[in-house]
Amino acid sequence: MKCLRICPTEALRVRNGKATLLGDRCIDCGECVLQCPNDAFVPQTSSFSDFSSFKYTIALPSPTFYSQFGKGVRPSTILRALKAIGFDDSYDVACASESVSIAIQEYLDSNATPRPLISPFCPAIVRLIQIRYPNLLENLIPIESPMEIAAREAKRLKMHELGLKEHEIGAIYLTPCPAKMIALRHPPRKKHSFVDGVIPISDIYPKLVSALAHSDDSNGAAEVRGLGLGWSIVGGQVACLKAEDAIAIAGLTNVMRVFDEIENGRLKDIQYIECHSCPTACVGGSLTVENPYIARGRVLRMVEKYGSEPCQDRQKIRELYQKNFFSLIGTIAPSPVQPLDDDMSRGIQKMHKRQQIYDMLPKIDCGACGAPTCMTFAEDVVKGDAEAEECVFLTMKTFESMSTNLLEVVGKHSKRIHRGIER
Amino acid sequence: MEDRFSHSFTIRGKHFIDAGKVSTEIKRLLKELGVRADIVRRVAIATYEAEMNVVMYAKDATVTLELTPRDIRIVIDDRGPGIADIELAMQEGFSTATSEMRELGFGAGLGLPNIKKNSDDFKIGSTVGAGTKLEITVFIN
Numbered sequence: 001m002k003c004l005r006i007c008p009t010e011a012l013r014v015r016n017g018k019a020t021l022l023g024d025r026c027i028d029c030g031e032c033v034l035q036c037p038n039d040a041f042v043p044q045t046s047s048f049s050d051f052s053s054f055k056y057t058i059a060l061p062s063p064t065f066y067s068q069f070g071k072g073v074r075p076s077t078i079l080r081a082l083k084a085i086g087f088d089d090s091y092d093v094a095c096a097s098e099s100v101s102i103a104i105q106e107y108l109d110s111n112a113t114p115r116p117l118i119s120p121f122c123p124a125i126v127r128l129i130q131i132r133y134p135n136l137l138e139n140l141i142p143i144e145s146p147m148e149i150a151a152r153e154a155k156r157l158k159m160h161e162l163g164l165k166e167h168e169i170g171a172i173y174l175t176p177c178p179a180k181m182i183a184l185r186h187p188p189r190k191k192h193s194f195v196d197g198v199i200p201i202s203d204i205y206p207k208l209v210s211a212l213a214h215s216d217d218s219n220g221a222a223e224v225r226g227l228g229l230g231w232s233i234v235g236g237q238v239a240c241l242k243a244e245d246a247i248a249i250a251g252l253t254n255v256m257r258v259f260d261e262i263e264n265g266r267l268k269d270i271q272y273i274e275c276h277s278c279p280t281a282c283v284g285g286s287l288t289v290e291n292p293y294i295a296r297g298r299v300l301r302m303v304e305k306y307g308s309e310p311c312q313d314r315q316k317i318r319e320l321y322q323k324n325f326f327s328l329i330g331t332i333a334p335s336p337v338q339p340l341d342d343d344m345s346r347g348i349q350k351m352h353k354r355q356q357i358y359d360m361l362p363k364i365d366c367g368a369c370g371a372p373t374c375m376t377f378a379e380d381v382v383k384g385d386a387e388a389e390e391c392v393f394l395t396m397k398t399f400e401s402m403s404t405n406l407l408e409v410v411g412k413h414s415k416r417i418h419r420g421i422e423r
Numbered sequence: 424m425e426d427r428f429s430h431s432f433t434i435r436g437k438h439f440i441d442a443g444k445v446s447t448e449i450k451r452l453l454k455e456l457g458v459r460a461d462i463v464r465r466v467a468i469a470t471y472e473a474e475m476n477v478v479m480y481a482k483d484a485t486v487t488l489e490l491t492p493r494d495i496r497i498v499i500d501d502r503g504p505g506i507a508d509i510e511l512a513m514q515e516g517f518s519t520a521t522s523e524m525r526e527l528g529f530g531a532g533l534g535l536p537n538i539k540k541n542s543d544d545f546k547i548g549s550t551v552g553a554g555t556k557l558e559i560t561v562f563i564n
Binding site for chain 1: 430
């Protein structure tokens with residue numbers, strides 16, 4: 001039952017002892033995966049063997065990945081260890097994050113409206129906008145994610161270097177959250193992705209820890225550099241921008257509050273909003289291993305150590321931006337929650353009925369009926385997905401009035417019987 | 424069954440902490456009915472501006488929402504200082520906001536004109552010393 005209240009979009013129900021998900025409301029944020037004590041929600045994941053058909057595999061570790069291992073383990077050592085556990089190569093996504101940051105800056109500088117612009121890199125946030133805030137689709141920056149840019153670049157380099165065809169190279173993203181995984185399987189727009197598969201950080205972690213134990217940290221490889229290393233924590237994107245009025249928001253409740261304000265016509269003086277569905281951003285994703293606050297500390301130290309020197313040539317990235325190298329392919333369409341009814345008249349009738357049922361309910365959101373709130377329960381009853389008797393309070397009230405009636409009837413009869421005896 | 428839904432809300436003056444709650448709630452109801460996004464946005468802006476006016480100037484207000492398949496009607500009836508010169512208050516840029524309100528980003532004198540701009544039908548009545556009543560109508564089709 002824990003999951004019921006945790007779900008930020010009220011998409012969960014517990015019916016006949018089983019948790020079920022209302023697909024049109026779910027935004028794939030992964031909160032239920034993280035919180036369920038019975039592991040009722042297990043995201044579908046890929047494993048190594050799923051990629052055996054590729055001639056060549058490249059691991060793309062999310063910037064979060066670098067924060068999962070002991071103190072002082074260098075990103076370059078981690079990239080090398082990935083090759084030791086079976087990938088043919090690895091490619092740094094943090095550097096792609098830096099290029100994407102430069103592209104965002106260019107976009108901000110060359111497009112005066114709309115404002116505020118919203119970061120499109122957390123797939124749960126994109127789904128939230130598609131489902132609940134279709135008005136804000138135009139505020140999403142139409143730029144591809146570092147994951148996509150990295151996959152495309154990594155493949156291009158290898159195709160060139162080894163003479164391979166694109167479909168012969170598998171680009172595999174090491175993800176901190178299920179949202180990225182689901183976004184790949186059911187993309188918000190029709191297009192071809194350069195990422196061929198996704199493996200949870202938690203699955204690859206044990207292998208990598210033992211590989212790191214045997215690796216030499218004093219390798220000669222060039223260190224991963226740049227502010228892109230900070231993209232896994234709250235404020236990491238904003239730190240890469242020159243815009244003064246850029247803010248970072250994390251946690252779905254906070255994000256929804258801000259989205260409501262934007263819809264009300266506020267916050268137009270804010271340039272850019274970095275949004276994360278997880279309260280501690282990607283280091284707090286449900287498929288990570290390390291405590292998110294420890295991980296955050298490590299990221300901050302990494303940025304301090306390796307961040308000051310950029311990994312990209314700004315001018316070169318600008319030129320690529322001009323050539324639409326970073327432009328989002330395809331458009332993201334709205335996908336609103338199923339309305340109360342397809343017919344407006346009937347919808348309004350149902351809303352009226354829902355209110356009548358709600359007024360009878362205890363309004364304490366106990367969750368015993370299997371719906372997260374009394375209001376969602378009233379809605380389920382109106383839709384025919386639940387019976388009013390499933391509310392223990394309503395049933396108790398019915399019993400109470402039934403027994404009162406019964407006592408009254410018994411009382412009347414017993415008097416009559418007594419009178420009969422007296423006669 | 425009659426296809427009409429009505430519901431009342433209360434706004435408390437000076438409660439900046441709750442400011443925006445009623446407009447967000449109304450917006451949520453419209454989205455649940457599948458009202459078109461651009462219409463939801465217009466209602467949200469108009470209601471939010473009206474709500475902020477109550478929070479900034481009035482003691483309290485009752486908001487009545489009335490939904491039919493044809494239109495959305497919102498009446499904001501406040502107990503407050505009232506508006507002496509409505510014609511002047513309807514002009515863009517006119518405001519009686521204090522510097523504190525301006526500090527918070529309000530009081531640009533765009534509130535009432537903005538409400539009117541986002542409504543299909545707009546009525547305003549006011550009695551100085553008693554209160555102001557706004558009637559906002561937005562057509563659904």
